[in-house]
Amino acid sequence: MDLNKELKRLAAVHRESPNKVFTMYLNTDPSDPEQQGGEWKIQFKNGMRNFEQYLKEADNKEELNCFQQVKQQVEKYIRMNEQQFRRGIILITTADEEVWFAVRVQMRLKTVFFWQETPVLDQLKKLKEQYPKSGIILVQQNKVKLMEAYLNEVEAVKMYEFDLEIDDWREKTTIEPGNPTLQKDDLYARFEANKQRWYKKIAPKMDKLAADKQWEKVFIVGEPGQAQAFQDQMNKSPDEVINKNMLDHQKSNILKEIFG
Structure with a gap:
């Protein structure tokens, strides 16, 4: 609508x-x-x-x-x-x-x-x-979830994960393990060494979606270092950055955190 x-x-x-x-x-x-x-x-x-x-x-x-x-x-x-x-x-x-x-x-x-x-x-x-057409970008190391929200409802959700084998992001369409050969500590170390480069590869996709879908507001949600790193790679400045790891939270809780 x-x-x-x-x-x-x-x-x-x-x-x-x-x-x-x-x-x-x-x-x-x-x-x-x-x-x-x-x-x-x-x-x-x-x-x-x-x-x-x-x-x-x-x-x-x-x-x-x-x-x-x-x-x-x-x-x-x-x-x-x-x-x-x-x-x-x-x-x-x-x-x-x-x-x-x-x-x-x-x-x-x-x-x-x-x-x-x-x-x-x-x-x-x-x-x-109060509830404009919005893009909510949730980041968690090598994972990015995009929620499109309008009038306090989630209209679409997309999940992306950085695939180390192809050195690029791919959209996940099913629930599946990601990068199973890496231990948690190894993945964190790899992420810390490459986060700017990794986020630089997916941020333009978010900028394009923001323009194509005519988002009135953009929110980035994630731990401080990760949210800031993602923000640095986007051309469109977010309306708000929320320094919380909420990628796996329920949609209703995320909407409540953003819109109250």
């Missing part, structure tokens, strides 16, 4: 009554203490009912009809996706579905509902700023 493009499209939307724009930010985060009992279902039901009740009391039949069409669309989306919910849902639509934006996100949202002439994009813009 190109969120920049979607934001531009949604910002241009303006609808007059009765076919207004419905915007929903729904917190479905199971780790939220306030959501332990699936309270989002009650909040969703109450939010929709309040709009419906207001329009009934206003005796605005055309607008009520449009809202009820939207309500059916939204309820259908929730039924179809409930088993795959993440931490939040953002949904923007109109009765005729000429406007439709629905995404399940891995970030906690503040639950709010809007029925007005334009979409409400504040939380969506905030998420884009």
